[in-house]
Amino acid sequence: MRSSSRNYWQLNFQVVVALVFVALTAHSARAAAVIGQPYQFQVSNTPVNDVKQAFRQPDTIPFPPDNLYTPEKFRLGRALFFDPRLSRSGALSCSSCHSPALAFGDAASRSIGANHTVSAHRSPSIINVAWNDTTMWDGRFESLETQALAVLAAPGVLDTSVVQAAEQLNAISGYRQMFEAAFPGRPIDGTTIGQAIATYERTVVSKPASFDAWIAGDETAISGAAKNGFAVFTGKAHCVVCHSGPNLTDNGFHDIGLTGSDIGRGRLFPTVPTMQFAYKTPGLREIDRRAPYMHDGSLPTLSTVVEYYDAGGLVRTSGVSAIQPLGLTSAEKADLVAFLQTLSSPSRSASPSDLPR
Amino acid sequence: MAHRLLITTLLLTALAAGAAAALFDGQTIGQKGRNFSTLLVHIRRGERLIFVNDDTVPHNVMSLTRNNSFDLGSQMPGTAVPVTFDEAGLVDVICAIHPRMRMSVEVSD
Numbered sequence: 001m002r003s004s005s006r007n008y009w010q011l012n013f014q015v016v017v018a019l020v021f022v023a024l025t026a027h028s029a030r031a032a033a034v035i036g037q038p039y040q041f042q043v044s045n046t047p048v049n050d051v052k053q054a055f056r057q058p059d060t061i062p063f064p065p066d067n068l069y070t071p072e073k074f075r076l077g078r079a080l081f082f083d084p085r086l087s088r089s090g091a092l093s094c095s096s097c098h099s100p101a102l103a104f105g106d107a108a109s110r111s112i113g114a115n116h117t118v119s120a121h122r123s124p125s126i127i128n129v130a131w132n133d134t135t136m137w138d139g140r141f142e143s144l145e146t147q148a149l150a151v152l153a154a155p156g157v158l159d160t161s162v163v164q165a166a167e168q169l170n171a172i173s174g175y176r177q178m179f180e181a182a183f184p185g186r187p188i189d190g191t192t193i194g195q196a197i198a199t200y201e202r203t204v205v206s207k208p209a210s211f212d213a214w215i216a217g218d219e220t221a222i223s224g225a226a227k228n229g230f231a232v233f234t235g236k237a238h239c240v241v242c243h244s245g246p247n248l249t250d251n252g253f254h255d256i257g258l259t260g261s262d263i264g265r266g267r268l269f270p271t272v273p274t275m276q277f278a279y280k281t282p283g284l285r286e287i288d289r290r291a292p293y294m295h296d297g298s299l300p301t302l303s304t305v306v307e308y309y310d311a312g313g314l315v316r317t318s319g320v321s322a323i324q325p326l327g328l329t330s331a332e333k334a335d336l337v338a339f340l341q342t343l344s345s346p347s348r349s350a351s352p353s354d355l356p357r
Numbered sequence: 358m359a360h361r362l363l364i365t366t367l368l369l370t371a372l373a374a375g376a377a378a379a380l381f382d383g384q385t386i387g388q389k390g391r392n393f394s395t396l397l398v399h400i401r402r403g404e405r406l407i408f409v410n411d412d413t414v415p416h417n418v419m420s421l422t423r424n425n426s427f428d429l430g431s432q433m434p435g436t437a438v439p440v441t442f443d444e445a446g447l448v449d450v451i452c453a454i455h456p457r458m459r460m461s462v463e464v465s466d
Contacts, residue, residue, distance in 0.1 A: 133457045142456075241414050250391065250414070252455045272453050274417045274431055 051234050052215040057246045061130045061202055067145060067195045069202070072182040077200030079178065080193065083355050086165050087158040089114055094151070094158075094197065097123035103289040104204055109297025114159030120262050122297035125290050128283050130202035133251040137279045137295045138265045144198035149190050162190040169193070174356025206247075206285035207345035214342070222342045229339025232332045237309065239336075248284035248343070255279075256323050257313020260296055288341045302340050306333045383439060386460070387411045388418070388452070393460040402464055405441040410434050417453040422446070425464065428453075 063069045080086060081094045097111045098104045104125045111123035121137050129135065135147040151157045152165055160168075166188045169175040175188070183192045213221035234240045242250050253265045255277040266276035279295045293299040299308055310333065312325035328336070383405040387394035389412050400406065408418045410432045419428040424444035432438060442448060442464045452458035 139456060250455060251457060252391075254454065269421075269453060271421075272417070272419060272428055275453050278454075 048231070052230075054244065055211070055215055055246055055248070057206070057208070057212060058131075061205060063130070063199070063202060064143070067198060069199060070182065072178070073196050073199040074203060076175075076178040076182045077196035077198065079175075079355055080169075080197050081200050085168055085172075085355075086152060086160065087114065088160045088164070092158055094148070097157075098126045100204075103127060103286045105290050107291065109292045113157040114155065117156030119156065121295045122292065124282060124295075125286065126201050126204050127206050127285055128247045129204065131247050131251075131283075134280065138268060139253060139280050140268060144201050145191075145194035148197040148201075149194045152193075162193065165193060166190070172356055178356060207347045209285070209343050209345045211339075211342040223338060225335045225338040226342045227339075228332075229335035229337070232328070232336050233339055236332065237326050237328060237336060239309070242281045243284055249281045252281050253278040254281060254323075256294075256309075257315065258294060258296060258298065259314055262296075264295070284340065284343055286344045288344050302337045303333070306336050383407045385409050385437075388416050388458070391416075391452075391455050391458055393450070393452075393458055395460060397461045397463065399463045399465065400442060402443065402445050402466055403441065405439045406462065407437050407439050408432070409437040416455065416458070418450060419453050420448050420450045420462075422448040425462075 061069070067073075081098075084090055084093045084096075086093060092114060097106045097113075099106055104127050106123045109122055111119040111121070113119065124137065129144060132144075133139075133142070135141045135144060141147040141150060149162055153161050169179070169188050179186075179188045179192060179196075182196055186192055210221045211226075214227075233243075242252060242254055244250050253275060255264075255274070256279070258277075260277075263276050265278040265280075266272075269275035282295075288302060291300060291302075293302070293305045294308075299305050306328070309323060310326045310328045313323050384398060384400065385394075385407045386398065386409065388408070388410050391412065391414070398406065408429060410416050411434070413434055415431045415433055417429065417431055418438075418440075420426050425442050425446065425448045427440050429438050429440070442462060445464050445466045448462040448464060450460045450462055
C-alpha cells in the first residue's frame with residue numbers, strides 16, 4: 001500500500017511536469033524538444049494471465065510475399081548455410097558463427113571471420129530471426145536476404161563475392177539441380193542465393209519450452225521461483241519494457257550503458273542522441289544456452305547479466321541510457337535467472353545438411 | 358485499495374496524454390502498441406501535428422527528411438509534443454528506437 005501510494009504520487013507529479021513542459025513548448029515553431037526527466041517505469045496492473053498471453057508463440061512463421069516458403073528453397077538454403085565452399089578460404093560457412101549445436105551462435109565473446117578477423121561484437125543467435133525487423137546488432141540491414149549477401153562479401157567474414165559464390169555453385173551439379181528445383185528458370189545469382197539462405201534461416205524457430213507450457217495453463221510446468229522471476233521480469237525489474245512479446249524483444253535499439261568505444265546504431269543515426277551506443281534488443285529464447293551475453297560478449301552467465309542490470313550500467317553524458325539501478329534482492333535476482341532458464345526447450349537436436357556434390 | 362490506486366493512475370495517465378494533446382491545435386498522432394495511429398497524414402505548410410505517446414514505453418519520434426527534420430528525443434508515455442512542418446513535401450517520420458514504426462506526412466502549400 002505504501003509503495004503503491006508512492007508510485008501514484010510520483011506518477012502524477014510526473015504527469016503535471018510533463019503537462020507544464022508541453023504547455024511551455026507550445027509556442028515553439030519546431031519541436032526539437034526533449035522531455036528531460038528520467039523515465040519512471042510503471043508497474044502494470046494487468047492480470048498475470050493477460051500478461052502471460054503476450055508471450056504466446058505464434059503458430060506460423062511469416063515469410064515475405066516476394067520470398068514465400070517452398071520445401072525446395074528450404075533444402076537449398078539449408079545446404080548453402082552449412083557449406084564452407086561459399087567462403088573464399090573454403091573453411092567458413094554461415095554455421096561457423098551460427099552453429100545449431102550452440103543455439104545458432106558460436107559461444108565466443110567475439111565472432112571470428114576470414115583471416116582470423118575478430119569482430120567488434122559477438123555472433124547473435126539466428127533463432128526466431130523470421131520475426132526480426134532488422135538484422136545485425138546495429139540493424140543496418142532490413143532483410144535477411146540482404147544480410148546474407150553482405151556477410152558473404154564482407155572481407156572479415158566469408159570474404160568472397162556474390163559473383164564468385166555463384167560461379168562456385170554453378171560448377172557443382174548437385175547445386176545446379178537444387179537451384180533449378182527451387183527457382184525454375186532463374187539463374188544462380190545474388191537474388192536466388194540470398195532468398196534460399198533467408199528461407200532456411202526463417203525456419204530456425206525456438207521449440208516449445210517449459211515457459212510455453214506454463215502460459216498455456218500448466219501450473220506445474222515451471223517452479224515457484226521461476227513464476228516469481230516472471231513477476232520481477234514484468235514488474236520491478238521492468239525487463240519487459242524492451243524484452244516483450246513471444247520472442248522477448250521489442251526489435252528496438254537501446255543504450256544499456258556498457259562501456260566501449262563502438263557507438264552501434266549511432267553510426268547510422270549520427271545526429272540522434274538516443275541512438276549513440278544503442279544496440280538491438282536480442283530475443284531471449286534459448287537464452288541459457290547462448291552465453292556469453294550482451295553484444296560484446298562481456299558477461300559470462302545469466303547471473304552476471306542480472307547483476308549488471310541491477311547495478312544500472314554506465315551513465316552516459318547524453319543521459320539517454322535505457323537502464324537505471326533496480327534495487328533487486330538476492331532472492332529476486334535468483335528468481336529472475338530461474339525464470340530465464342524456463343525459456344529454453346528440452347530439445348538439443350541439430351540437423352546440418354548433407355552437402356551437394 | 359492498492360488495486361484501485363493503480364487503476365486511477367493508469368486512467369490519469371491516459372487522460373494526461375489526451376489533455377496534453379488538447380492544449381494544441383492540430384491532428385493527433387498516437388503511438389500505442391509500437392505503431393503510429395496513422396500511416397499517412399495530410400497537412401498544410403505551417404500546420405502542426407501533435408505526437409502523443411499513448412503507449413507504455415518511451416518512443417523517439419523523428420525525421421531526417423530534408424527541410425522538415427526534427428528529433429523529439431526520448432518521449433515518455435503520457436506526454437504530447439507538437440511539431441510544425443515548414444516546407445511542402447513528403448516527410449518520412451520514424452521512431453528511432455523501434456524501426457517498425459513508420460509513417461509519412463504529406464505537407465502541401
